[in-house]
Amino acid sequence: MVREVLIYGLLPQLWLGQGFGMAQEDLWSWYLLGGRMGDWSEYAMVSGQYHNGPLSAIRVAGFVGLGMLLVLMLATAVYAVRCVRVCRGTILQSVAILLAIQSVWAPFHYVLLFGAYESDFPNVVLRAGLVVLVMRTLSTEEGQLAPATAAPVALNRTSPVVAT
DSSP: OHHHHHHTTOOOOTTTOOOSSOOHHHHHHHHHTTOOTTOHHHHHHHHTOOSOHHHHHHHHHHHHHHHHHHHHHHHHHHHHHHHHHHHTTSTTHHHHHHHHHHHHHHHHIIIIIOOOHHHHHHHHHHHHHHHHHHHHHHHHHTTOOOOOSSOOOOOOOSSOOOOO
């Protein structure tokens, strides 16, 4: 399928991509060629469901988006391995190991086996957030205060709340 995508020029905007969805011209050209919903392989090529991580990322976000996604995947993997080292011997060790296994495996799976930008990008962002959450929870557990992002708001109640 990779060869057909490159030969037929189904990736017109290589640097920044064309975004999610399907262009009306692509759908119309597929329809004019006699496309039916039962012919899945041609529909998948036109709609961008290539089952190839780098190709799907280039179609949606271009080379720029693919590079940013791979950098985020690698940074998450490195930070997750560091998280395992820091969490060794604590109650968060099993969570850190789980996140590290997923984070280290994700780039290989995405590039070499099977990837889809539409589903892998949210997973990578969520995984990165969970690794940061574990690290911040550990630093709070050890007695070090994690840096606050907003000042706490004091509640000033002078009278009890009465439901009417």
